[in-house]
Amino acid sequence: MKNSKLMIVLRGIIMENPVLILVLGTCPTLATTNSLVSAFSMGIAATLVLICSNAVISALRNIIPETVRIPCYIVIIAGFVTIVQMLLQAYLPDIYKMLGAYLALIVVNCIILGRAEMFARKNGVVDSILDGVGMGLGFLLALLVMAFIREVFGAGAFFGIELGFMENIKIPALTQAPGGFLVFGLVIAVMNKLTEKKGGVKRKSFSCEGCPSAHICNKTSCSEMEETIQDVPETKTAEGEDA
Amino acid sequence: MKELILILMGGVLINNYVLQQFLGICPFLGVSKKLNQATGMGIAVTFVMICATLATFPIYTWVLAPLKLEYLQTIVFILVIAALVQFVEIVLKKFIPALHASLGVYLPLITTNCAVLGVTINNISAEYNFLESIISSLGVGLGFLLAMVLFAGVRSKMENIPTPKALQGVPITLIAASIVALAFFGFAGVVEGILA
Amino acid sequence: MTKKFDLKPTIVLSAICVVMVALLAVVNMFTAPVIEAAQNAAANEALLVVLPDGKNFEEIDLAGKNLPSSIDKAYKEEGGGYVFRVTVTGKSAGLMIMFGIDKNGAIVGTKVIADEETDTYDVKVFPGVEGTEGAYKGMTLENFEPWLVSGATLTSKAYGEAAKTALGAFAVLNGGEVDFRTPEQILQDNCNAALGTEGKTFTKWFGLTVLEGVDKVYETDGGRVFIIGESFVAVNADGEVVTADAADADKTAVLNATAKIEGITFTDVAIPAGTSKEKAEVVSIQKTNEGAYVFELLGYGYQYVFDYGDYTPISIKLAIDAQGKIIDVLTVSHHESQGYGDACATEEYYEQYLGKGDSDIVESTDKYPHNHGDDLIASDNTDVGAISSATFTTLGYQRALKLAFSVFEVLTAEEGGNA
Numbered sequence: 118m119k120n121s122k123l124m125i126v127l128r129g130i131i132m133e134n135p136v137l138i139l140v141l142g143t144c145p146t147l148a149t150t151n152s153l154v155s156a157f158s159m160g161i162a163a164t165l166v167l168i169c170s171n172a173v174i175s176a177l178r179n180i181i182p183e184t185v186r187i188p189c190y191i192v193i194i195a196g197f198v199t200i201v202q203m204l205l206q207a208y209l210p211d212i213y214k215m216l217g218a219y220l221a222l223i224v225v226n227c228i229i230l231g232r233a234e235m236f237a238r239k240n241g242v243v244d245s246i247l248d249g250v251g252m253g254l255g256f257l258l259a260l261l262v263m264a265f266i267r268e269v270f271g272a273g274a275f276f277g278i279e280l281g282f283m284e285n286i287k288i289p290a291l292t293q294a295p296g297g298f299l300v301f302g303l304v305i306a307v308m309n310k311l312t313e314k315k316g317g318v319k320r321k322s323f324s325c326e327g328c329p330s331a332h333i334c335n336k337t338s339c340s341e342m343e344e345t346i347q348d349v350p351e352t353k354t355a356e357g358e359d360a
Numbered sequence: 361m362k363e364l365i366l367i368l369m370g371g372v373l374i375n376n377y378v379l380q381q382f383l384g385i386c387p388f389l390g391v392s393k394k395l396n397q398a399t400g401m402g403i404a405v406t407f408v409m410i411c412a413t414l415a416t417f418p419i420y421t422w423v424l425a426p427l428k429l430e431y432l433q434t435i436v437f438i439l440v441i442a443a444l445v446q447f448v449e450i451v452l453k454k455f456i457p458a459l460h461a462s463l464g465v466y467l468p469l470i471t472t473n474c475a476v477l478g479v480t481i482n483n484i485s486a487e488y489n490f491l492e493s494i495i496s497s498l499g500v501g502l503g504f505l506l507a508m509v510l511f512a513g514v515r516s517k518m519e520n521i522p523t524p525k526a527l528q529g530v531p532i533t534l535i536a537a538s539i540v541a542l543a544f545f546g547f548a549g550v551v552e553g554i555l556a
Numbered sequence: 557m558t559k560k561f562d563l564k565p566t567i568v569l570s571a572i573c574v575v576m577v578a579l580l581a582v583v584n585m586f587t588a589p590v591i592e593a594a595q596n597a598a599a600n601e602a603l604l605v606v607l608p609d610g611k612n613f614e615e616i617d618l619a620g621k622n623l624p625s626s627i628d629k630a631y632k633e634e635g636g637g638y639v640f641r642v643t644v645t646g647k648s649a650g651l652m653i654m655f656g657i658d659k660n661g662a663i664v665g666t667k668v669i670a671d672e673e674t675d676t677y678d679v680k681v682f683p684g685v686e687g688t689e690g691a692y693k694g695m696t697l698e699n700f701e702p703w704l705v706s707g708a709t710l711t712s713k714a715y716g717e718a719a720k721t722a723l724g725a726f727a728v729l730n731g732g733e734v735d736f737r738t739p740e741q742i743l744q745d746n747c748n749a750a751l752g753t754e755g756k757t758f759t760k761w762f763g764l765t766v767l768e769g770v771d772k773v774y775e776t777d778g779g780r781v782f783i784i785g786e787s788f789v790a791v792n793a794d795g796e797v798v799t800a801d802a803a804d805a806d807k808t809a810v811l812n813a814t815a816k817i818e819g820i821t822f823t824d825v826a827i828p829a830g831t832s833k834e835k836a837e838v839v840s841i842q843k844t845n846e847g848a849y850v851f852e853l854l855g856y857g858y859q860y861v862f863d864y865g866d867y868t869p870i871s872i873k874l875a876i877d878a879q880g881k882i883i884d885v886l887t888v889s890h891h892e893s894q895g896y897g898d899a900c901a902t903e904e905y906y907e908q909y910l911g912k913g914d915s916d917i918v919e920s921t922d923k924y925p926h927n928h929g930d931d932l933i934a935s936d937n938t939d940v941g942a943i944s945s946a947t948f949t950t951l952g953y954q955r956a957l958k959l960a961f962s963v964f965e966v967l968t969a970e971e972g973g974n975a
Binding site: 140143144145147148187188191192195196198199202203217218221222224225226227290293294295296297298299301302303305306307309310313 | 379380381382383384385386389431432433434435438439442473474477478481482485525526527528529530531532533534535537538539541542544545
Binding site: 177180181182184185188189192193195196199200203204206207208210 | 562564565566568569572573576577579580583584586587590591594598
């Protein structure tokens, strides 16, 4: 029993790491990993929201009707995000400023809605909290790995402390947008290589696996959607409707 | 007028949400395999962004701000966007079925698209007026469309390239995105330079 | 789809919304005061630098307060002190400076928050004035004295002007009346008032002859203004005195002066052969009907850029009367270094030459240095025409004037021979 609880936590951190294995939450992963401080703050903030929302959603799982569950989840998550926002703005204004709009955008972080949809609504409160802890720490870990590479090799610093020996060999582009994509791609490639031989680890692709919108699409993967789209007869483009 | 052009071009090129600000990455990576899909998604996002701004800006300016309820911004905006997307889908289905057939499949995906929520929040924090907000949303949407279309082109070229096993799938896609982002890097300062 | 509408989803969703909003409201009650305090503290931080004792700063609406446009922000604090943000133009794009003034109208501290000046000047000026122990500490509008730094005249002057503007603004906000005009603007305004015009720009008349009973002459396209002591008397283009309250004696003097100015005619004089000189040049010579000579000269000054300098031409206009005394001198154009040789284009500089003759100007025997060097600044002298810290300019100027005198001697000797 105890073992299985531990497994819930460990699964999120390693085997089903939301970022590195399931490729979810890519936006904050890329946007906040240009420095270790912002990556750490984002990881902690998202973990807190995830634990709270998982707990509440799991507690209310028998009350929330199936038909409106997604709006309910969104309200609950947005509420906790706002609380975290307010607390940060009040007590850690520098971090609040640094994360900017990305803090509010935790609301649409697929990991949080995804865990609500896939785990919390089917499991008990304790398990859901543990799942939140595991997934949150997995997210934090992935962010720190990315941020470590980008800050040390891009800015020549570690948690904002200048590293003298990196002065002449740092690659500033790594802290910028192109570096984010590049480092993320390489980190996932390394994870691919490491997990290649082990069975039981899920194959990574941009699937509906964990995609919170999956139920709305009524598809099991985005590739199915592709087929649907190809069946759609060519229609006039919609530019006219934009204006 | 010059400010409006700057805001528009800033959204399209310099502060491109996908390639410089990392917003809307999921659809960028997920739905950019085919050009027609990418175009459809881009147009749908642009459309929803403008609708979302038309809805959220008045709510913030004339309801939340006067009542000192700014802290409800996140919760209200995400609900408004979710409801709006549903509403748009119903309206399209009923009145413009042809358009629904081509855009409808993308709409549900947009509810949790962080670029849409991001643009509404950024319009408020940048203190744009109503017109500027709409122009900014249009620019951001067009920037998203541009990134999607460009990247679909890149990915179609990548399909038949032999790739090391570890790089197949997500990693090589991200590395390609990195190179496209590098190209957009060069736009910084260009628009101001042209208009100055 | 059944026709019966299920209310439960709506009720649950609404209930969750209400509960979450209530929760947010509670959290907001605790965090809102903290956030507000933090934001106020951040906004006040900049103000506290220049006015450390200030409490509860409040921004003042400047509309209708009759303050110069260079003051773009003003804050008042509880105890009656003020902080002003002043934008002034120094050498290039400008400075933005905060001034803290206590309730007694004395400057407490200053801080530059944006500047486009060259770093060299910043280093010379800012350490001396910045903070709460700077040169302007304790100065009031009554005992105000600009703190000028040699070698960064314009920047330090701009700083001083900003300080004076801030003090003036303090006085105005406390019910006083302050003249924010610079001496140059006052002169122009007085000239316009005398001539009955508005917004015209007056330039100093280049003295071609000595005028009796008149101190200075300024001219514009519609007439001339004569300064006699404290009074300004204007003569329009038709030769009529337009200043109604002018004294009769002054009227006569200005009419005589006008007639004398109008009566001057020129004849071109060839440059005598064999009068050339290294690093100085006579461009043209004219002789007036009164026997005075007007020279256009080219001297060579020096422009110091970063760590390298080069000779640069100074174009000089010089009038010498028949007795060999200087009537007027004017720097027509120059490229001298800001804060150093550019002093050669000021009225103070011209004035020291007036009435001087050949023997009064001692050409420095210093050799022209051929490259940049610190030694040139060390050899300051106090002769007529010397500019402190600008040996090159001084040398170039004096050399050109000496050349003019030697040419003048050749010309007058020729006349004597002919007569």
